[in-house]
Amino acid sequence: MFEPDGSIRPCYAEVQNWVERTGIAGLNRRMDEAEAIFRRIGITFAVYGEGGDPERLIPFDLLPRIFMAQEWRVLDKGIRQRARALNAFLHDVYHRGEIVKAGIMPADIIYQNSAYLAEMADFTPPGKVYSHIVGIDIVRTGPARFEVLEDNCRTPSGVSYMLENREIMTRMFPELFAQGVVAPVDDYPAELLKSLKEVAPPACRGDPVVVVLTPGSLNSAYYEHSFLADLMGVELVEPADLFVDDDRVWMKTTLGPKAVDVIYRRIDDEYIDPLVFRADSLLGVPGIFNVYRNGGVTLASAPGSGIADDKAVYIYVPDMIRFYLGEQPILDNIQTWQCGKPDECAYVLENLHELVAKEVHGSGGYGMLIGPKSTRDEIAAYADRIRANPGEFIAQPTLDLSTVPTLGPAAVVGRHADFRPYCLVGKQLRLVPGGLTRVALTEGSLVVNSSQGGGVKDTWVLQD
Amino acid sequence: MLSRTAENLFWMARYMERAEATARLLTMGQRMAILPGAHHREEWRSVVRATGALNHFPEGAPVTESDAIAFLMLDIDNPSSIRSCLLKARANAKSARTMLTQDMWEALNEGWRKLDSYDVAEARQQLPALIDWVKTRVMTFRGAAHSGQLRNEGHDFLRAGSALERAQMTLRLLDVKYYVLLPETEVVGGNRDHYQWTSVLYALSGARAFHHVYGGTYTPWQITDFLMLNRLFPRSVAYCYDQLAYRLNRLAGWHDARSACHDTVRQMVADLEQLDSGEIFRAGLHETVQNGLMNTNRLGVEIAQAYHFG
Numbered sequence: 001m002f003e004p005d006g007s008i009r010p011c012y013a014e015v016q017n018w019v020e021r022t023g024i025a026g027l028n029r030r031m032d033e034a035e036a037i038f039r040r041i042g043i044t045f046a047v048y049g050e051g052g053d054p055e056r057l058i059p060f061d062l063l064p065r066i067f068m069a070q071e072w073r074v075l076d077k078g079i080r081q082r083a084r085a086l087n088a089f090l091h092d093v094y095h096r097g098e099i100v101k102a103g104i105m106p107a108d109i110i111y112q113n114s115a116y117l118a119e120m121a122d123f124t125p126p127g128k129v130y131s132h133i134v135g136i137d138i139v140r141t142g143p144a145r146f147e148v149l150e151d152n153c154r155t156p157s158g159v160s161y162m163l164e165n166r167e168i169m170t171r172m173f174p175e176l177f178a179q180g181v182v183a184p185v186d187d188y189p190a191e192l193l194k195s196l197k198e199v200a201p202p203a204c205r206g207d208p209v210v211v212v213l214t215p216g217s218l219n220s221a222y223y224e225h226s227f228l229a230d231l232m233g234v235e236l237v238e239p240a241d242l243f244v245d246d247d248r249v250w251m252k253t254t255l256g257p258k259a260v261d262v263i264y265r266r267i268d269d270e271y272i273d274p275l276v277f278r279a280d281s282l283l284g285v286p287g288i289f290n291v292y293r294n295g296g297v298t299l300a301s302a303p304g305s306g307i308a309d310d311k312a313v314y315i316y317v318p319d320m321i322r323f324y325l326g327e328q329p330i331l332d333n334i335q336t337w338q339c340g341k342p343d344e345c346a347y348v349l350e351n352l353h354e355l356v357a358k359e360v361h362g363s364g365g366y367g368m369l370i371g372p373k374s375t376r377d378e379i380a381a382y383a384d385r386i387r388a389n390p391g392e393f394i395a396q397p398t399l400d401l402s403t404v405p406t407l408g409p410a411a412v413v414g415r416h417a418d419f420r421p422y423c424l425v426g427k428q429l430r431l432v433p434g435g436l437t438r439v440a441l442t443e444g445s446l447v448v449n450s451s452q453g454g455g456v457k458d459t460w461v462l463q464d
Numbered sequence: 465m466l467s468r469t470a471e472n473l474f475w476m477a478r479y480m481e482r483a484e485a486t487a488r489l490l491t492m493g494q495r496m497a498i499l500p501g502a503h504h505r506e507e508w509r510s511v512v513r514a515t516g517a518l519n520h521f522p523e524g525a526p527v528t529e530s531d532a533i534a535f536l537m538l539d540i541d542n543p544s545s546i547r548s549c550l551l552k553a554r555a556n557a558k559s560a561r562t563m564l565t566q567d568m569w570e571a572l573n574e575g576w577r578k579l580d581s582y583d584v585a586e587a588r589q590q591l592p593a594l595i596d597w598v599k600t601r602v603m604t605f606r607g608a609a610h611s612g613q614l615r616n617e618g619h620d621f622l623r624a625g626s627a628l629e630r631a632q633m634t635l636r637l638l639d640v641k642y643y644v645l646l647p648e649t650e651v652v653g654g655n656r657d658h659y660q661w662t663s664v665l666y667a668l669s670g671a672r673a674f675h676h677v678y679g680g681t682y683t684p685w686q687i688t689d690f691l692m693l694n695r696l697f698p699r700s701v702a703y704c705y706d707q708l709a710y711r712l713n714r715l716a717g718w719h720d721a722r723s724a725c726h727d728t729v730r731q732m733v734a735d736l737e738q739l740d741s742g743e744i745f746r747a748g749l750h751e752t753v754q755n756g757l758m759n760t761n762r763l764g765v766e767i768a769q770a771y772h773f774g
Contacts, residue, residue, distance in 0.1 A: 229562050235466055238559075252772055255719055
């Protein structure tokens with residue numbers, strides 16, 4: 001919020017005025033109001049295996065995170081570039097593997113990877129699109145510098161918070177939006193539907209029938225599944241609502257079976273078809289993968305897209321951009337050491353106390369070690385785990401992340417945050433100006449995951 | 465629409481209707497329990513039986529107010545308890561979330577775990593306030609559905625579920641209270657007085673409405689006529705059958721297909737039209753009511769078959 005010299009950043013001036021007008025105590029009272037609205041609407045989040053409230057709220061911070069128009073122009077280009085490169089990479093690894101042949105990526109990182117699905121080889125999904133919604137986690141590391149923490153090519157969640165956070169803010173503080181300088185994000189569901197219809201399968205006749213496939217109402221992201229289905233005006237189906245017959249996928253309706261063209265599925269690859277993947281999956285639709293390969297239905301994202309957001313593959317994304325697009329990367333990666341490489345592993349083990357170490361296949365902020373916050377014993381134990389299985393770990397510097405203004409009990413405080421925009425890929429790329437800002441609510445904490453005590457806030461992109 | 469969604473809407477409406485009916489039965493129980501001679505009549509046992517839970521309390525031992533409140537309001541293992549009904553209505557709504565308006569969902573979601581924290585003593589102490597709370601929740605939900613929901617087949621499934629549950633509630637109440645209404649010469653137990661009769665009307669929120677239709681006097685014929693045959697009173701069996709027929713016909717129109725449930729409901733409406741209260745008493749009130757319960761159960765099964773419920 002502040003420049004290095006202590007003056008207020010111009011884009012935050014209006015928010016600063018608003019904070020002063022309302023007062024910290026007043027804002028905290030409004031915060032309770034916001035929470036009551038969230039709970040009544042039912043925007044909650046389930047954490048598995050933790051007991052307590054089965055439908056808890058993600059804490060919401062009232063102070064928006066703001067991007068200036070010129071900052072967004074750079075981010076917009078960089079995000080689209082990355083989404084194109086990741087899809088080009090997916091097409092390549094499931095066909096000729098040029099990037100391996102060219103010696104840019106080692107074969108084993110791809111073909112020995114559990115996220116690589118051999119069943120996808122030589123198959124081209126409609127429009128050559130694998131990842132239809134690319135969520136890219138970005139941190140600001142300097143005044144005009146943004147770097148990518150990780151990519152999410154399967155089914156990145158959280159976009160409902162982007163929309164609901166804005167909804168709550170406009171409902172509670174209409175005066176902040178009166179000048180019309182904040183770019184709207186509410187066309188996201190319409191853009192998503194357009195993107196999904198653009199990748200209809202060859203068997204589709206007429207206007208494509210799109211559905212959202214959810215594991216069910218006990219899933220932690222169920223609210224988001226129903227929210228998106230609702231705003232797109234499409235059916236929200238559970239696996240038991242679908243069946244395969246005559247090379248098509250059908251949903252069971254009160255009128256009898258109805259053919260489905262595009263499935264935005266929020267179920268992991270391994271559960272989607274018990275005939276091809278996990279035979280014990282109760283979530284799957286038997287035979288659906290075969291229909292998919294024969295052009296009877298489109299799955300979004302494509303099975304096997306996870307290979308592109310694997311943490312071991314992530315390191316090569318800047319190379320992918322150069323290789324497939326012939327462009328220079330607009331957004332850099334965070335510096336990353338691969339423990340699978342002996343010299344880098346030695347560096348990591350020596351400097352573990354000041355690094356962040358992660359499991360390659362981990363997600364959600366679990367199984368990571370934050371060196372400066374850990375005890376000597378914790379570090380030693382983690383080092384043993386790395387030595388036992390070095391290929392399973394990477395490490396990154398503890399970032400000098402910029403902080404964003406966040407409402408504390410007595411004052412506005414700085415807290416670390418990251419940012420996830422959602423790039424839509426159909427026949428064309430679409431990106432609404434905004435995304436999800438996640439914020440670590442504990443002072444000094446770098447972990448923003450909602451499962452680990454992170455919160456969310458509205459994200460504003462200012463228009464010129 | 466998805467068959468599962470139709471089923472969710474149908475049952476969501478049934479559970480909400482049942483929650484309200486159980487709440488009103490508790491009010492009736494309290495009202496009757498303070499009348500002279502109440503403990504001979506086992507009022508709380510008949511209240512429990514009116515919810516359809518036949519054999520929960522062993523014969524012989526008295527059923528106390530605390531027993532009834534624990535069982536009918538708080539017991540999570542009793543599928544007809546208010547707490548169970550509200551939880552199940554919400555679970556059904558959650559699965560059919562996209563078919564609900566925001567207001568309908570909020571009405572179901574608000575305070576959905578409120579009853580978790582009550583014990584019997586507390587619930588008993590605050591019974592009138594809790595019953596008001598339940599009724600307000602149900603009425604808010606119903607109002608949101610009536611004023612905001614699209615009139616598509618989803619709404620018809622919801623209203624059909626609601627009408628079926630309501631018909632069964634009135635029938636069950638008549639079933640456990642039929643002896644109160646028997647004419648003088650056939651009285652069982654000899655406890656008829658107008659408090660007994662009016663308690664049945666109160667349980668269906670029909671006491672005032674009854675006056676508007678029949679004036680100030682009560683007779684068993686009039687009360688039976690009102691609850692079984694009156695086409696204006698929205699909790700009467702006839703009204704609920706009409707509503708069921710209307711909703712099922714609309715569904716037949718949406719789907720351009722009729723099935724067994726459509727024939728059954730037409731027959732139910734036609735049979736009831738042939739009756740007047742005199743004939744009901746000649747044929748036997750008890751038998752007429754039993755027949756109605758059988759028909760509505762059968763209709764529920766046939767609706768599930770026609771629309772491929774799981």
